[in-house]
Amino acid sequence: EVHLVETGGGLIQPGGSLRLSCAASGFTVSSSYMSWVRQAPGKGLEWVSVFYIGGSIYYADSVKGRFTISRDDSKNTLHLQMDSLRAEDTAVYYCARGVTRYYFENWGQGTLVTVSS
Amino acid sequence: EIVLTQSPATLSLSPGERATLSCRASQSVSSYLAWYQQKPGQAPRLLISDASNRATGIPARFSGSGSGTDFTLTISSLEPEDFAVYYCQQRGSWYTFGQGTKLDIK
Numbered sequence: 001e002v003h004l005v006e007t008g009g010g011l012i013q014p015g016g017s018l019r020l021s022c023a024a025s026g027f028t029v030s031s032s033y034m035s036w037v038r039q040a041p042g043k044g045l046e047w048v049s050v051f052y053i054g055g056s057i058y059y060a061d062s063v064k065g066r067f068t069i070s071r072d073d074s075k076n077t078l079h080l081q082m083d084s085l086r087a088e089d090t091a092v093y094y095c096a097r098g099v100t101r102y103y104f105e106n107w108g109q110g111t112l113v114t115v116s117s
Numbered sequence: 118e119i120v121l122t123q124s125p126a127t128l129s130l131s132p133g134e135r136a137t138l139s140c141r142a143s144q145s146v147s148s149y150l151a152w153y154q155q156k157p158g159q160a161p162r163l164l165i166s167d168a169s170n171r172a173t174g175i176p177a178r179f180s181g182s183g184s185g186t187d188f189t190l191t192i193s194s195l196e197p198e199d200f201a202v203y204y205c206q207q208r209g210s211w212y213t214f215g216q217g218t219k220l221d222i223k
Contacts, residue, residue, distance in 0.1 A: 035212070045153075045161065045204055047212035058211070094160055102208040103151045105172065107160035 002026040002106045004095045009111030016085050016115070022078040022095030022108055030073045033098035036080050038091035039110075048093070051078065052101060063089075085115045119143050121205050123215035129223040136192040138203055138218045145185045146209030152181055152190045155217075156201045164203075165190065195220075 008020040020036070029051075036048040049059045049069040057069055068081040078095055092112050096104035120143040130136055140150065148168040153161040163172045165181035168188055178193045192199055200222050205215040 037212075044216050045206070045214040047214070050212070060211075102149055103163060103166045103206065104153075104161070105163050105166075107162070109160055 002097065004097065004106060004108030006093060006095050006108045006111040009093065009113045011114045011116065012085055013117050014086060014115055017081070017083045018085065018113060020080040020082065020093055020095075020111060020113070022080075024076045024078065024095075024097070027097065028073075029071055029076050029078055029097075033101045034071065034078045035096045035098060035104060036069065036078075037094045037096050037104065037107075038089075039094070040088075040091045043091075046091075049080065050098075050101075082113070085113075087115050089113060090115050119146060119207055119210050119213055121207055121213055121215035123203075123205060123218045125218060126216070127219045127221065129221055130195055131223045132195050132197055134195050136195055136199070136220060138190040138220070140183075140188040140190070140205035140215050142186045142188075142207055142209070144209070146207040148184050149208040150181075150183070150188050151206045151208075152179075153204045153206065154199075154201050155204065161204065192220075197222075
């Protein structure tokens with residue numbers, strides 16, 4: 001059974017950094033299209049970043065240059081390094097798995113990131 | 118960026134009724150469109166991919182149709198557990214989501 005567990009969220013001051021992790025089981029992250037998708041409180045869904053099977057990486061314009069996605073195949077884990085955090089980055093961050101590069105078939109339960117002074 | 122517009126924003130229906138949700142894209146996404154269901158405090162769940170293919174384990178009362186710029190999610194007969202927020206998502210050009218349709222009990 002596919003299972004995704006995100007950790008690393010919390011309260012951080014503007015300008016600070018945070019690293020999210022997504023531990024996967026039931027499949028291998030290196031054989032899947034792994035993404036981060038976020039949801040601000042009471043708002044809709046926003047794609048953040050994707051790590052393709054072949055190693056290509058892409059970011060939404062809103063986080064480009066501040067966030068870094070990475071993958072640890074030995075631990076079957078996905079990470080999101082978030083730097084220069086802003087209040088508008090406050091959201092629940094979901095790790096999501098794509099069987100193809102088109103959709104998000106499996107989701108974790110999410111981890112809340114709050115950027116506030 | 119391709120913008121997805123969902124309508125209506127809120128749909129109030131009773132169990133047993135038919136629900137029709139719309140998603141319109143600002144430019145063609147071919148059939149690269151998905152629908153997700155999200156209940157309060159839960160992660161989204163994939164319902165439909167490629168505009169009309171039900172995901173594994175999704176009941177047959179959920180169906181999707183459309184191509185190009187206009188898409189529809191239909192729930193043929195609402196069950197109590199279907200009241201939730203529904204999002205469409207495109208992958209014609211990167212990933213964007215619609216703003217959601219809240220389906221609530223009348």
